[in-house]
Amino acid sequence: MKSFKFFVFSNREKGFGFPFDRPSKDSLERMDTRIIGGEVSDLGNWPWQAAMLYAKYGSHIICAGTIVTKKVVIGAAHCVGNFETNLLTFSAGHTEESYQSSPVKRAVPHPDFNNFFHNDIALFELEKPFTWTEFVKPACLPYSDFVPSDSGRCVVSGFGKGSNDRLTHVVLPLWEKASCKSILESQGGATWTGLPLDESQFCAGYQPGGLDACQGDSGGPFVCKTNQGWVATGAVSYGYGCAEKNMPAVYANIPLYRDWMLAFIGESNDEIPDGCGEPVNKASFGDSILAPTLLDVENGNLWEGEEHRFVQEYKN
Known part of the structure; x- marks a missing residue:
């Protein structure tokens, strides 16, 4: 497995230069292989969830992505470099009845991606467009001024590393x-x-630890609920271990790239869908003390008035 996101440096004493070459596979050690402390999702909870597969690894998931149009998926730049584009596939739906997949036609990491994982975002054009169903739908693209509130709580989802179902x-x-x-x-x-x-x-992260994304979730959806639907806010980038106490994870800031994404969508002869960010089934958060907050779609502030009702709806 050459993809290394969410990682632990296994040999701290070795150190890395500044700036440093990207760590090799042998210098990294994984702690777990999937979302930690989360709830199992029901069919239709997160219909924009895409999984990236690499032909040489069979059905094993190597990274993830967020579906935003029929032909365009947002992912992480660090998921691109080690794999031949013509051997990459994205899947969606993820049940026998609703499963869809399409080879990747074009993979474009952000030109300013660097060893600090700045601009860790990539756009993927699919060879064959997805078909919208109850279980395959797009997340909303954010406005450029969308900055989620520091008091906000959003959702990350994923399958984790391997052929997880x-x-x-x-x-x-x-x-x-x-x-x-x-x-x-x-x-x-x-x-x-x-x-x-x-x-x-x-x-983003839970200060006491125990809740986090992990290996194989790289590039996957970090979505915030707004007054106009779930918005693609971040792509899983990196973290020091998984679910460690006082160790937040780092995400690519998707709103920053709105113009770049719109240009890519146009080049792909695709368009922004009329509807977005509305799953067929509302997710459960079990006994978690956390519930997602409702944000203003234009600026990311807490949505006044409906916020308390919304949180209680998800808690009950």
Whole structure:
């Protein structure tokens, strides 16, 4: 497995230069292989969930993505470099009755992706467009000014590494960026310090630990519920381990790339769908103390008035 997102540096004493070459597979150690502390998703909870497969690995999932149009999937730039584009496939629906798949025609990592995982986002054009069904639907593209509130709580979903057939999801709070930067640098150790956050990234995580995305979820959907549907807000990028206490994960900041995405969609002879961000089935969050918050679709602020009702609806 050459994809290494969500990782732990297994040999801290070795360190890495600053800037450093990307760690090799042998210098990384995984802690788990799927969403940690989450709930099993029901069919139709997250219809924009896509899974990336690589022909040389059979049916094993290597990364993930978010469906935003019939032909375009958002993923992570670090999921592109190690694989031949013509051997990549995205699947959706993920049950016998609703399963769809399409080879990747074009994979374009952001031109400014670098070793700090800045701009860790890629766009994928599919050879064959998905067909909209109850179980395959797009997430909404965010406005450029959409900045989710530091008091917001959103959802990350994924299958994890391997040929997993069980989609899971978990609610994660947004972190204030200065706090995230401070924590990563103070607790990450010598091998972690030197991965500076920039505007292309944001942080999310559960401070006590125990809830997180993990290996195989890279590039997958981090979506926020707004007054106009679920919005594709982030793509899973990296983290120091999985679900560690006081260790938020880092996500690519999708709203920053709206113009780039619109241009790519146009080049793919595709268009923004009329409807988006509305699953056929509302997800359950079980006994979790967290529930997603409702945000303003235009700016990401907490949606006033309906917020309490919305949270209680998901808690009950």
